[in-house]
Amino acid sequence: MKKFSILSIFFILSTVASFACTNFLFTKSTTTDGSTMITYAADAHVIYGELYHWPAADYPEGTMLDVIEWDTGKFLGRIPQVAHTYNVVGNMNEHQLAIGETTYGGRKELYHQDGAIIDYGSLIYITLQRAKSAREAIKTMANLVKEHGYYSSGESFSIADKDEVWIMELIGKGNEEKGAVWVARMIPDGYVSGHANQARITTFPQSGNTVATSDNIDDIFNKEVTTVYSSDVISFAKKMGFYPQNASDKDFSFSDSYAPVDFGGARFCELRVWAMFNKITDGMDQYFEYGKGDIKYDDKGYATNRMPLWVKPNKKVDPKDVMDLMRDHLENTELDMSKDVGAGPFGNPYRWRPMTWEVDGVKYCHERTTSTQQTGFSFVSQSRNWLPDEIGGIIWFGVDDTAFTCYFPMYTSATDVPYAFAEGNGDIMDFTNESAFWVFNQISNFGYTRYSYIHPEVKAKQDETERGFLEDIKTIDKNAKYQYDQGNKAGAVQYLTSYSKRQGNAMVDDWRRFYGYLFAKYMDGNIKTKVPNKKNPKVEQPGYSNEYYKSIIEQTGDKLKMKE
Known part of the structure; x- marks a missing residue:
């Protein structure tokens, strides 16, 4: 079996504006309030964190839509526009549909498709403007790449509505054929899943009442x-030599055929999923060696010791728990990045790129954790089926490194977004202190210098602010629902828009002041504390640890040894 190195994928991802991202998926019965949630961190060194907004709109027949590549801004072509599009805020729309992604790359033969537009x-963003549910989103995505070709490499998608959560994995057919092959699976209620730049769907049911294919795509709306999956997902793999011609279809694995896992795929990607699973369920120790990159293969080249696609958690989570799961640095494991010499004197769990290096002919690597310095933006979506769509959808949005950001609640029926997060307010090379992205980058980059002292203060500030928002929305929901029940839907939407804009901007103002506090307290290697009624502060110089x-x-x- 021919394998494409995930290390090669990471080289590609580091040289273009593709993302290396993390998604976690939570079904209704795994959350404390019965909402569905997915997470997404858009991680790239050149992505600017901002909150996209597409207002709902109507279009005359014959309107064409320009398709612009998200990574580069390149014009790819035009496709027919639909008559009506939905309001989209970030990666979630007014019907509580949310979509995230992670790039896994996959077989290099399939990377490019001449003439592809999508x-x-x-x-993601065209589908959010056109679909109301996860099932409709899958159909829309499948039809878009079938009709217009698929321009990118392999992707895993998280797709959640107010009742269901799905994972869809898709890869183009290269220049062999137009379009893509794909598999989509619904996460069983009561289970959680995740993906992080490694395709994770292996074998899957291929017949029975619970299965549909692209040949009968409308069967997806049958709740059973x-x-x-695309009807040619197996035959195309055989045609390309990714799966033996004489092998049984029932043993076919999407991931092992189209994106075989290797050391990099496990260590840099799957380990992030393992870290989340390990915090919320039992028995994950058995997969730790796999996560570290020790992979066992069968005679087909399939990995035999992989983690399951989904696990049953031993506790329920709320949005704050999920936010914190996105802040992992492999703490309390043998790979804890704050514990080795690379952490420096202040236990910094970050390593600057490149991620791999060589010394005396031996290759080494840094860990790639969920929380990373190059995050542009991240979110936790929350879809709540007991509320009207105008009130039920919230995208908890933050910019920059998840361990240093603060998430605020953005209702996805909102007709506008906070200026601090709006598109056009600064960019990746133009600093402005009015932008949330630059405010939070000041905090995080200062925090990296003395992590063991500064980050605990940031964590306390996060906890206070985010828990405050969670309390706030109980009242906000109630007030909006009252207006909605009185027949004033527009008033409810305007109320939620005003709340989200006000809180987003106020939070950035607060954290801008917080940066000033941190800078004044910790500059020059000192720790200063105000003393009441005195001009000068108390100054401490704790130095370094004994180790x-x-x-x-x-x-x-003896070079630094003092003489008597």
């Missing part, structure tokens, strides 16, 4: 159906 970013001083002595010998 890239993965356009696939929990697996849907770090010992490491200095080990490297310098």
Whole structure:
């Protein structure tokens, strides 16, 4: 079996504006309030964190839509516009449909398709403007790439509405054929899933009442159906030599055929999913060696010790829990990045790129954790089926590194977004202190310098602010629902729009002041504390840890030794 190295994928991802992202998926019965939730971190060193908005609109027959590649801004072509599009805020629309993604790349033979118009970013945002439910989204996505070709490499998509959560994995056919092959599976209620730049769907049901294919795509609207796939997903793999011609169809694995997992796919990608699973369920120790990159293969080249696609958690989560799951650095594992020499004297769990390097002919790597410095934006979507769509959908949105950001509640029926997060307010090379992205980057980059002192203060500020928002929305929901029940839907939407804009802008103002507090307190290596009724503050200079001083002595010998 021919394998495409995930390390090669990461080289590609580091040299263009593609993303290396993380998605976690939570079904209704896994959350404390019965909402569905998905997470997404858009991680790239050149992405600017801002909150996209497409207002609902009507179009005359014959209108064409320009398709612009999300990564690069390249014009790809035009497709027919639909008569009506839905309001979209970030990666969630007015009907509580949310979509996230992670790029897994896959077989390099399938990377490019001449004449293709739909890239993965356009696939998300066009679908959000056209679909009301997860099932309708899957049909829309399948039809878009079938009709207009697929421009990008392999992608995993998280798709959630107010009742269901799905994972869909898709890869183009290269220049062999137009379009893409794909598999979509509904996460069983009561289970959680995740994906992080490695395709995860392996074998899947291929017949029975719970299965539909692209040949009968409308069967997806039968609620018994929990697996849907392109009818040629196996035959195309055989044609391309990714799966043996004489092998049984029932043993076919999408991921192992189209995106075989290797060391990089496990260590840099699957390990992030493992870290989340490990925090919410039992028995994940058995998959730790796999997550570290020790993979076992069968005679087809299929990995035999992979993690399951979904697991049953041993506790329910609320939005705050999910936010914090996105802030992982492999703490309390043997790969904890705050514990080795690379963490420096202040336990910094970050490593600057490149992620892999070589010394004396031996290759080494840094860990790639869920929380990472290059995040442009991230979110936790929350879809709540007990509320009208105008009130039920919230996208908890943040910019920059998840460990240093703060999420605020953005209702997805809103007709406008906060200026601090709006498109056009600064960009990746134009600093403005009015932009949330730049405010939070100031905090995080200052925090990296003395992580063990500064991050605990950031964490306390996060907890206070985010828990405050969670309390706020109880009242906001109630007030909006009252207006809605009185027949004033427009008034309810305007109320939620005003709330979201006000809170988003106020939060950035608050955290801008917080940065000033941190900078004044920790500048120049000191820790300063105000003293009431005195001009000068108390100044502490705690220095380094004893372990770090010992490491200095080990490297310098007697060079720094003081003489009597």
